[in-house]
C-alpha cells in the first residue's frame with residue numbers, strides 16, 4: 564500500500580510566490596487543523612492567520628536572519644497553546660504541544676492539497692512575534708507556518724537552493740521504530756544525533 568500522497572509530497576520548501584492566498588483557502592487550512600484529534604477533545608490549539616500587510620510586516624520583523632526567505636510570504640499562521648488547556652498527566656504526559664502539533668500537521672497536509680507551500684518554523688523572536696500579534700504572556704507561540712504558492716527560487720542562498728530539489732534526509736527506520744519492545748538502537752548516540 565502506498566503512503567498518502569499529501570504525506571509524500573509535503574516538503575518544507577522556501578521558494579515562495581508573493582501572490583495572495585484567498586481567505587476561503589486559508590480558512591480551509593484552519594478547518595482541517597481543527598479536525599485533528601486531541602486528548603479528551605480539549606482542542607488546545609489557537610491559530611492566528613496573518614495576512615493583513617501591516618501585521619504581517621510586524622511579524623516578519625521577528626524572523627531570524629536565516630528565515631529571510633519567509634519575507635516573501637503573503638500569509639503566515641501562528642500556532643499557540645498553553646499547557647493548562649489540555650491534559651497534564653503523569654510521567655511527563657503534557658498533551659497541549661502534542662495536540663497542537665497534530666493540528667499543525669493537518670494544516671500542512673491540507674495546504675499540500677491546495678497547492679500551497681506550508682513551512683513550519685521555530686526561527687523567530689518569540690517575544691517580538693507575540694507582541695506583534697497581541698498574544699498574551701502565558702501563551703506559548705510554538706510555531707509559525709509560512710505560507711505561499713510555489714514561486715521563484717532565484718533569491719535563495721546556495722544552501723537553500725540545493726535543499727529545494729534535494730532528496731529527503733531521514734534516519735533509518737530501525738533508529739526510530741521497533742516492534743514490540745524498546746530496542747537499544749532507539750537510544751540516540753551520545754551527541755544527541757541532531
Ligand SMILES: Cc1cc2nc3c(=O)[nH]c(=O)nc-3n(C[C@H](O)[C@H](O)[C@H](O)COP(=O)(O)O)c2cc1C
Nearest residue numbers: 573574575576629630682683684685686687706731
Ligand atoms: C518545529 C519546526 C521548526 C522548524 N524551523 C525551521 C526554521 O526556523 N527555518 C527553516 O528554514 N526550516 C525550519 N523547519 C523545517 C525543517 O528544517 C524541515 O521540516 C526538515 O528539514 C525536514 O524537511 P521536509 O519538511 O522537507 O521533509 C522547521 C520544522 C519544524 C517542524
